[in-house]
């Protein structure tokens with residue numbers, strides 16, 4: 001467990017859907033008091049922790065120290081005009097938007113004390129994300145330290161030196177859960193095809209992935225070596241691995257998957273910045 005931290009005195013969320021909502025849930029679980037949080041979005045009535053969702057910044061409420069941008073990248077242009085007045089010289093803007101660059105955020109929110117980009121994944125809600133962050137060289141060290149402390153409440157956190165690395169990091173760590181969920185689903189369907197009842201196949205596939213991932217994380221051996229340790233010569237596992245390994249089928253598929261996602265993140269940097 002990370003150390004308990006001093007949370008900001010006030011945090012605003014512009015959009016608090018799947019991802020920003022999961023971050024907020026993680027922070028509430030880690031001790032963020034609800035009364036420090038303001039959520040603004042157009043349709044939802046309540047957010048995590050049953051916090052009321054506002055349509056605009058409530059009159060008379062002091063503007064937030066930290067403002068988390070949790071909308072889709074496509075919405076940034078639309079929200080930036082009314083969000084700009086909420087951003088003062090003592091506001092830190094944290095963006096979770098895929099692709100959208102630091103430079104473009106700076107141009108939209110020039111008053112901000114600092115702008116920090118982070119790329120979390122959905123496992124933030126259980127403190128198991130692997131997230132990355134980017135601020136330009138020479139950024140305020142205190143804000144970097146506060147960002148690290150906040151993000152470490154949600155799992156592992158790594159700073160990237162180069163913003164362009166955010167594309168590949170987003171593909172691996174941000175989108176990665178979706179790729180793994182597909183893999184688990186495919187395993188489960190494969191077991192069904194071999195006669196296991198659907199619900200049992202799903203539960204077994206999930207439990208197997210959880211156990212194997214924990215084992216790999218704790219092991220002195222790398223995952224490639226571990227795969228070979230499972231496979232007896234001429235045995236069951238080898239027959240299966242032969243399918244995955246033929247012409248490096250799985251390695252190629254995943255390389256292509258990550259390449260497509262990385263390229264899309266780079267495209268989005270152009271489209272929405």
Ligand SMILES: NC(=O)C1=CN([C@@H]2O[C@H](COP(=O)(O)OP(=O)(O)OC[C@H]3O[C@@H](n4cnc5c(N)ncnc54)[C@H](OP(=O)(O)O)[C@@H]3O)[C@@H](O)[C@H]2O)C=CC1
Nearest residue numbers: 015016017018019041042043044070071072073097098174
């Ligand atoms: N999903 C993921 O795993 C990850 C997502 N991200 C990033 O997170 C961001 C959000 O994605 P995700 O959570 O999946 O999307 P969601 O659609 O779940 O959430 C989007 C949120 O934006 C709100 N919203 C829409 N229009 C406005 C507006 N005009 N003003 C204020 N709020 C608005 C929605 O409000 P309402 O509900 O009221 O309609 C909703 O709360 C994206 O930029 C994405 O790149 C990053 C890493 C992982």
Ligand SMILES: O=C(O)[C@@H]1CCC=N1
Nearest residue numbers: 098170171174175176
């Ligand atoms: O799919 C997306 O664009 C976002 C970024 C990473 C996960 N979801």
